[in-house]
Every structure is written in C-alpha cells, then in structure tokens.
Amino acid sequence: MNDVFQALSDPTRRQILSLLRDGDLSAGQICAHFDLARSTMSGHFRVLKHAHLIVPERNGTTIVYSLNVSVLESVVSSVMRMLDVGEGKPND
Amino acid sequence: MNDVFQALSDPTRRQILSLLRDGDLSAGQICAHFDLARSTMSGHFRVLKHAHLIVPERNGTTIVYSLNVSVLESVVSSVMRMLDVGEGKPND
DNA sequence: AATATATTTCGCTAGTTGGCGAAATACCGA
DNA sequence: TCGGTATTTCGCCAACTAGCGAAATATATT
DSSP states (O other): OHHHHHHHTSHHHHHHHHHHHTSOEEHHHHHTTSSSOHHHHHHHHHHHHHTTSEEEEEETTEEEEEEOHHHHHHHHHHHHHHHSSOOSOOOO | OHHHHHHHTSHHHHHHHHHHHTSOEEHHHHHTTSSSOHHHHHHHHHHHHHTTSEEEEEETTEEEEEEOHHHHHHHHHHHHHHHSSOOSOOOO
16 A cells, blocks of 8 residues: 555656556557656656556567556545545545 | 555555544544554655545644544545446536 | 577666755744 | 743755766567
8 A cells, every 4th residue: 555655656657557548558559648758657667567557468569557446446535544444445 | 646545655644544433532642553663654644635635623732633534435436436426516 | 509589687887866954045023 | 131942044064956967678570
C-alpha cells in the first residue's frame, strides 16, 4: 500500500493512469502524450509496475500496459477508512 | 491536489491522519504516538497543513489539529475518476 | 546474420526529502 | 518580567527522485 501511495504522488504517473483508464496503451503510445525522454517514462512505468498499478503484456516488440483496477479500488478503501468507517473490505 | 497526494505518500503522515479521524489532537499528543523527534513531526505537520489535510487551532500554548474531511473526500473523487466514471463533483 | 523498431537499463546530475539536535518563538502563570 | 511548557524554525546530512543521453536488450523482418 505504501508503494501505491508513493507511485500516486507524482503527477505524471497519475496522468498515465488516467490515460489507461480509457483503454490499454503501449509504452510508446503513452510516451507520445508527454514531453519527456523515453528513459524517463520507462522509469515511471517501473514505479507503477512495482506498485502493481499497471500490468505489462508483450505483444511482439511492443509492450502494452493496462490499468489494474483492483489496486486503485483499495486506495479508495484506504482513504475512506481515514475518513469515516470502512465500507467492508479488510485491507491496508 | 498535487500537494495532497504528495502529503499522502508518507506512511507517518497517513498515520497522523488516521489518528485524527477519531478526534482532534494536540501536536504533542500526536507526537506521543511516534518515536520521532518533535522537529521531525513538526515537519510532517507542515506538509499536511500545506495540503490543507489538517487544520491547526491555537488553544493557549498548545495547537490542536483537526482533520479536514473535505480534502480527503476530493482524493476519493480523484481516484474514483481514474477508475470508472466520476461520481459528480467537478474537481481535481 | 544484419537491420530496424520498441523498450529498458545504466551512469550521471540537480533538486527534494526525512531525519536530527539546537535555537527561536509563542503563550501562560507566578 | 522571569521561568516553564509547547511548538516551530534552522542548519545540517544521508538517502532518494526525476530528469537526461547513451548503451543494452528484445523481437520482428529481410
């Protein structure tokens, strides 16, 4: 859960997740949305993968990333637990 | 919103928010829950205040912190927007 | 095997962060 | 005004982070 919040603390990474919300994208397609070096973007992918927020899948020479919805759901639970009483799921 | 996610990225700060969920506490009372120097804790308070996640109020010589629920609610909205479709409020 | 394309890994640098103790500030009571 | 308690601010340091370009890796095509 700590790695997840850490991953969410960077605006570029949050924007990557927002892009992925509308459908899977290859690394290159994601890079096209940002004015950053590919190596820099790859670093962001690494952080997001480590937090299990995105999942890679090879498709020939390209790697397609997809959003892992369940981890984001647990973020919502976690913040809701700071707010009021939880809404069921026993995590964090 | 960026400062908010940044503030949430540290486990000590998230724990402070959780403590405050059960009621307001003075800076000293919060410090008592952690094995960190007061100056270090004060730094965490500063980050949380800057993100408007906590609100200070002087009470004589002590400062009582309370949780700002609305900011946490907007975090939930923000993450939900990455997940599915939003649930109304137009923020982020 | 050689080339081309997509992506990641490898130093490197500049800036940020979290930790500390010591000093400064703010308020109260004698 | 002096002392005491609560909290913050001020250097300082070690560790981490985001950025880059160049080199390495992986896969497909010819």
